[in-house]
Amino acid sequence: VSLLLLPRALGAPVHGVLRITQHGALATGIKDHRYTTRTMYLNPVLQFFYCNMNYHVEHHMFPMVPFHALKRLHESVREQMPVPSKGVIGAMGEVFTTKSRQKTDAGHVLQPVFE
DSSP: OHHHHHHHHHHHHHHHHHHHHHHTTSOOSOSOTTTTOOBEEOOHHHHHHTTTTTBHHHHHHSTTSOGGGHHHHHHHHGGGSBOOEEHHHHHHHHHHHHHHHTTTOTTOOOOOOBO
16 A cells, blocks of 8 residues: 555645646636746756646647647747746745735736747
C-alpha cells in the first residue's frame, strides 16, 4: 500500500503548484486566453512529466492539438503570444506579487507582456 501512496504523496504538491501557475493571478471572464492563461518554460524532465501543459495558453487556444505537438505550436505562434514565464519559480513569483498587490487593489490582475 505504501508503494501506491508514495507517488501520490510526492506528486500531489508538485501538481498543486503547477495548477496554480496555469491561471493564477490572471484575468477571469475574458474570452482571449492570452490574458487568462500562462505559458512557462520548464526543464525537459518536468516538461515531460507535465505532458507539455506548460504551453498552457496554446493548449487553451488550440484544444485539438495533441500534447506532444504543443511545443511546435508554441514555436509557430510565439510572436502572437505573451512572453512566457521563466519556470515554476518565475510563475509563482508573478502569482505571489499580484496576490500581494490585490490586498490593496482588489481589481488588480497580472497583465501579460507581449514582445
